[in-house]
Amino acid sequence: MANKHVVIVGAGPAGLSTAYELSRHRIESTVLESTTWIGGISRTAQYKGFRFDIGGHRFFSKSQEIEDFWTEILQDRMITRGRLSRIFYRNRFFDYPIRPFNALKNLGVGTACLCILSYLKAQAFPPKEVRSFEDWMVMSFGRTLYEIFFKTYTEKVWGIPCSELSADWAAQRIKGLSMASLIKSILFPGSKKKRGEVIKTLIDSFRYPACGPGEMWEAVADRVESRGGRIHLESPAMRLERNAQGLVCVWTEKAIAYRGTHFVSTMPMRELVAALDPPAPETVQKAAKQLGYRDFLTVALVIDQAELFPDNWIYIHDPSVKLGRIQNFKNWSPQMVPEDRYTCLGLEYFCFEGDGLWSASDEELIALGRQELAQLGLVDPAKVVDGTVVRQAKAYPVYDDHYRGNVQTIRNFLDKEVPNLQLVGRNGMHRYNNQDHAMMTGLLAARNIALDAHYDLWAVNSDAEYQEEIREGEDTSGRLVPERIKP
Ligand SMILES: Cc1cc2nc3c(=O)[nH]c(=O)nc-3n(C[C@H](O)[C@H](O)[C@H](O)COP(=O)(O)OP(=O)(O)OC[C@H]3O[C@@H](n4cnc5c(N)ncnc54)[C@H](O)[C@@H]3O)c2cc1C
Structure with missing residues (x-):
């Protein structure tokens, strides 16, 4: 097919990796991003010169290709950090693992x-x-x-x-x-453990961009644009117009139509199906509506104290507070704070969109964070000098009893009726996975277009390895998460 043009929905790791790989093959692409930022869940938020992640984003992968990608983009801006993370319970620190x-x-x-x-x-x-x-x-x-x-x-x-x-x-x-x-x-x-026995959670160091994960994705976006790719922020894909052959164009909120020969989506599957025009059959819409998500918010507090504790992050097991985990971003990289006298802590609360935590005002959440830190005895509340809140909807795709069947129903329909659309990434494929997996699915989607290849993106496992063959009974669906008891 002459003059391929690819429309990519989402400027997170998956969408940007797709655009980057396409630019290497000199294929035109346009990335549509609904927000004002680059990097999706892997962005770095900024507040008065303080930087913080949504969670804390370690860069590690079993895939050498992904590790090389990160090095190629940021070179010596990728720093290696020692990992220290402990459990805080009854006013004491327990080693974790x-x-x-x-x-x-x-x-x-x-x-x-x-x-x-x-x-x-x-x-x-x-x-x-x-x-x-x-x-x-x-x-x-x-x-x-x-x-x-x-x-x-x-x-x-x-x-x-x-x-x-x-x-x-x-x-x-x-x-x-x-x-x-x-x-x-x-x-x-x-x-000692047997030789070669490596347990992922035990790794004691990781790589990290000096200014947080957002630095990686902003650099990738710059490279894409310098090679002629286009990235439009504040351009949410609202309507995906299709005909008998597949997708024709993506309409954004501003009623602009982006036409393409190929399409790649990282938007949540639930929203993708809802945006199809003409609509998908009732069964497919029902399957999409049943996909669930767990949401997340970070209360970032600025503390007027240079050192607090040496951990990158601390798990809070104390049942008397709502706080789940604390990130100390300065311990991820010293460049995450503008002045050495300050520390910036990211207090992580897991929630559902619309519940009490999610709907609380920023002021209430900052007060809650300050009070819980004081209650735990970890920070003197008088030293908390400022704070801000970042909410992240759909941080975790939920694996419930029905999600596998629902994802399959959507895939079957799209494979048949919308063959020029590829789904990649975390919410794009409803997979609870890390950046490396999101990136690998994006890279392979780009190669499918550029090289007329036939990689099965669903055969990328949670280690970001492409599996030529999936053995019967093998689970490639992603990281392990709990499920509710079946009735
Ligand atoms: C708390 C937490 C901690 C994590 N820690 C790590 C870690 O340590 N290491 C690691 O590698 N990974 C980690 N991850 C996972 C990592 O964040 C994701 O794997 C990665 O960001 C997924 O990339 P993506 O591009 O698929 O999706 P996203 O990052 O979600 O990006 C999707 C993009 O699409 C945009 N979008 C959505 N809908 C539309 C629309 N309709 N139109 C236009 N744009 C749209 C979104 O705004 C977003 O920018 C963590 C995640 C969480 C929640």
């Missing part, structure tokens, strides 16, 4: 004995049926340890009681960690 000696020391002899007794009780009286996350964890570790290390944070993140989350998630996620292995590592602290 959990180290038995440290945990024992912090818990004290009394609580440690309680942990052992409650474990023995769970062994003597195992539940008749192990259905929930709570059943599984209590059975494996005893109630006391479960309540200290697993219950509160899990419930804060997912907004669902652990007694309603399915046990499968615990069995898959916590596999390899058991009371027996904890006791073994106390008795034989020198025993």
Whole structure:
């Protein structure tokens, strides 16, 4: 096909990686972005010279191609940082990943004995049926340890009681960690893991752009534009006009039509289906409407104190506060603060769009953050000198009982009726994955267009590796997340 022109919806990692790869193949593209910023969830927000992420974005990938991409773009602006992240519980810091000696020391002899007794009780009286996350964890570790290390944070993140989350998630996620292995590592602290056994959560360093993830995506956007690609901010795709062959053009809110030969979407699948014109069949619309999301907000507080704690981030397991995690952005990169005398903390609250937290005013949320930090004894409230709030809708695509079937229904329809549209990225594919996965799907989508290739984007796994063959029963759907118990 002569004169390919690609319209890409979304200027996050997936959309920009698509545009960048197309520019390398000298194919024209136009990126439409609804907001005023570049980088999507991987942007860096700024407030009076303080920079902060939506969450904290570590740059690591098992894919060498992705690692090389980051190096090519930012060169020595990619810094390597040591990782320190601990759990804060009952006014004490526990190492994370959990180290038995440290945990024992912090818990004290009394609580440690309680942990052992409650474990023995769970062994003597195992539940008749192990259905929930709570059943599984209590059975494996005893109630006391479960309540200290697993219950509160899990419930804060997912907004669902652990007694309603399915046990499968615990069995898959916590596999390899058991009371027996904890006791073994106390008795034989020198025993090492087998060679080559690498657990992702244990990695102790990561790369990071000196001015936050947004620096990466702004640099990619600049390269795209310098090679002739167009990026339009404040241009939400509202209507996707199609005919018998597929998509014809994307209409933005400003009633401008962007015509293309090929289309790539990173917008949430739910919204994509709703924007199709003529509309998709009723079954497809119903499937799209059922896709769910978990939302997220950051209260960024400026503290007039140069040093607070050495962690990059801290998990807050204390059930008396709503706060889930604290990022200390200066420990991600010193360039995240304008003056060394200040620290900027990102207080992370997990919520649902429209709930009490989400709808609270910025002033209320800043006051809540300040009060919770004081309650935890982590920061002197008098030193909190300023603050701001950033809300991120659809931060996490939710994996409920029906999401797989719903995604498949949408895919089947689009494959058949809209063949010149490719879905890429996180909400674009309803996959709970990192930047590297989003980028890889974007790169392969671009190659499908530029080289008339046939990469199956759904065969990119959560390690951003393209799998030529997916074995029967293999799950490529993304990172593990809990599901509600099936009735
Ligand atoms: C709390 C948190 C922590 C994270 N930590 C890490 C980490 O440590 N490391 C890591 O690699 N990843 C991390 N991630 C994941 C990472 O943020 C995502 O994988 C990545 O941003 C996905 O890129 P994307 O382009 O697919 O989607 P997005 O980043 O969501 O970008 C999509 C873009 O499309 C735009 N858009 C949506 N609808 C429309 C429309 N109708 N018209 C035009 N534009 C539209 C959006 O405004 C957005 O800019 C984290 C995510 C969260 C929520």
